[in-house]
Amino acid sequence: MTKKKATAPKKRSKPSSHGHTHGQGHCVDLLRQLSAYIDDELPSDICREIRRHLGACPNCEVFIASLQHTVTLCRHRPAPQLTSTERMNMRRAILDMANAR
């Protein structure tokens, strides 16, 4: 992914700083579709185009790997559990509140 420049003109043919020939528009377009790509929701021709872009753009390749890692970490983050005493106390509190209303 090409670095964003605050006042960069939108010349898509200008070579990027990391040696490939597309402009930053391709990278920003890719950014918009990364979750759909990770979730395998895109048509095969778009996926092929993205893979071709990733092969030519090391920064985008690193970026998508980092997003994939982020999603993987979220999916595996364990959550704390209630103890049986907490479950019992909460049940009692709920029924007390229900009866009080």
Next chain:
Amino acid sequence: MQEPDEFDKLYRDHVDLIYRYAHRLCGETESAKDLVQETFLNAYQGLKDFRGEAKVSTWLYTIASRACMRMRRKRKGQPEHELSLDEFVPTSEGEFRLQIPIDGLSPEEALQNKELRQALDQAIEKLPQKYRMPLVLRDMEGLSAKEVGTIMGLNERAVKSRLHRARLFVRRELSARGITHHDNHESGGLHS
């Protein structure tokens, strides 16, 4: 629903699910317990009208999500800010990768690092609620985009748009933290 046995079954079968969801949304124990109580209180009063058009779990997730938004509105009056895709375009070389110890590790092994767990939790907690909810429901609870849409009252396109921004937000937060210390010597089991 007034039958105690019916409520007991509903509670017994789903309290752990709803507590897990509540803890992921609230980020801490006491608020999560309040949310669970509010959810089951509403369920107790509303089950007589539940016609089974959705799964019970979807119905409970919906009640919990609405209760969470009500509780948030009571706590803070500030409107939530929108996340724009433009703000997630990296502006320096260091922002492309995650500076965290994950190479060669399974996700479970990586998450034994307490600093990484805290960084992930803090990133999720910093998300505005409208983005946190789809991330928690889709990526942590494992629901489909369609189910998340049913729960949040959104179409699938809106769910996916919010989810994408939420993921980019968490990625950027983790990228900015720079966790390099391998801290895999804690005891096993669930980590908080």
